[in-house]
Amino acid sequence: MDSDLFHVSTLKEHYNLKDSKWYEILTLCKNGMSEQFKLDSGSDLNVISLYTLKKLGYSINDLTPSNVRAQSFCGNYLTILGSIEMLWSYKGCNYLIKFVISKNDCQSVLSKDTCESLKLIKRVYCLNIDNYSDLFHGVGKLPRKYKIILKDNVCPSVCPVRKIPLGIRDKLKSELEKMENMEIIRKVSHPTPWVNAIVLPAKKDGSVRVCLDPRPLNLAIRRAHYPLPTLTEIATKLHGAKYFSKLDARSGFWMVQLDDESADLCTFGTPFGRYQFLRLPYGISCASEVFHAKIR
Structure with a gap:
């Protein structure tokens, strides 16, 4: 066993x-x-x-x-x-x-x-956030837009729009509208050299998550290779600390804004037209490094 x-x-x-x-x-x-x-x-x-x-x-x-x-x-x-x-x-x-x-x-x-x-400790299930409600609404923005750098002499890739089952088309459209209202994506009509495919994993609530499938783009990206901290390094920095907070960086990558050229690189096709990410999408090979470099 x-x-x-x-x-x-x-x-x-x-x-x-x-x-x-x-x-x-x-x-x-x-x-x-x-x-x-x-x-x-x-x-x-x-x-x-x-x-x-x-x-x-x-x-x-x-x-x-x-x-x-x-x-x-x-x-x-x-x-x-x-x-x-x-x-x-x-x-x-x-x-x-x-x-x-x-x-x-x-x-x-x-x-x-x-x-x-033994009732020696108790959980706190909720906190009153009314005094700072603006900090808990929407997706924040980290300073300075990020520019995705490509390797030299790379040929752009245009992926055909994948067939979306009729049963989830409405869910996809609803999620696209939600992301557009949040200014995570925008609809585009101008020509873009790159068009990525998407995948639509299901969420627990039955809706779908719009994820970029940027495999051709990832091969072309020149990464910065920013070193990510290890658990041992983090534990060493906590030596002597008395108070701890657990925070969830919800939609953390989306807090990183993209410049216009990078947004063009992150264009994707749907049955409802082409959209592009205005924030750093999940799946981009450099996403973890960029996010940690900005919050460190």
């Missing part, structure tokens, strides 16, 4: 009194011993070390074999010896909690699910 992979944010930390709100003490019902746990909302597992297990009056013979694999935020793996269920007391209530036992010396950790069960 393949082992399951879970994530644990905390491998080893020194307790800091200033951070005491992210620690909690639980009492073991078996013998009344107490243990201090880190409240780790980024952890999928409850973890204690072999040293702590023995300190609490258990031995390695009390463990149940486990095929769990645990990986830290930085990608390091813990050596898991097995699992055990323990009965703990907190604020007058008893809780049966399952832990995995790490051979590594690590801070005792309570997972996000356990923290929620």
